[in-house]
Amino acid sequence: MCIRDRERLIGFFICFIVSFFLCWVSLRTLKSDVEGIPYRFVYSYTIGCILQFIGTSFLCGIIKQCLNLTEPKRLFTAIVHSSAIIFAFLSILYLRNGILGFFFVLAQVSAYTWYVVTYIPYIPEVAQRVIKV
Numbered sequence: 001m002c003i004r005d006r007e008r009l010i011g012f013f014i015c016f017i018v019s020f021f022l023c024w025v026s027l028r029t030l031k032s033d034v035e036g037i038p039y040r041f042v043y044s045y046t047i048g049c050i051l052q053f054i055g056t057s058f059l060c061g062i063i064k065q066c067l068n069l070t071e072p073k074r075l076f077t078a079i080v081h082s083s084a085i086i087f088a089f090l091s092i093l094y095l096r097n098g099i100l101g102f103f104f105v106l107a108q109v110s111a112y113t114w115y116v117v118t119y120i121p122y123i124p125e126v127a128q129r130v131i132k133v
Contacts, residue, residue: 008058015055022048039092042101046088049081049108073118081111 003011026044057065069078088104091097117123 003058011058012055015051015058019048019051019055022051039098039101042088042092042098042105045105046085046108049085049112052112073124074115077111077115077118081108081115084108084111 022044026041026048029040029044053065060068068074084104084107088101088108091100091104114124117127
């Protein structure tokens, strides 16, 4: 099944808007969740991250997106990001540990940031040099 460019953009923007809204809502709940256990924050932020991935799949196609994930410079990051999403859900749904869930959200943010950086020419090499210094 082939979707047109217009449909790809519509799918991307819908996913982007919903994921942005979920991440924004999650940050709004963080203040109240700090006093308790941050289930709402972890859950809504993680769902937002999944929608971001789906949205980018609309732009380049799911097969190309999966092939991009397996490139050597992105494979480790993809594994960390996917694992962090799975463990974030496990930590809040089964372990009932919001602090651990929050840790996995931080891992998601770090991995997703690095994943995005790998698409910008020369930036990964510069970032690695800065980190080593």
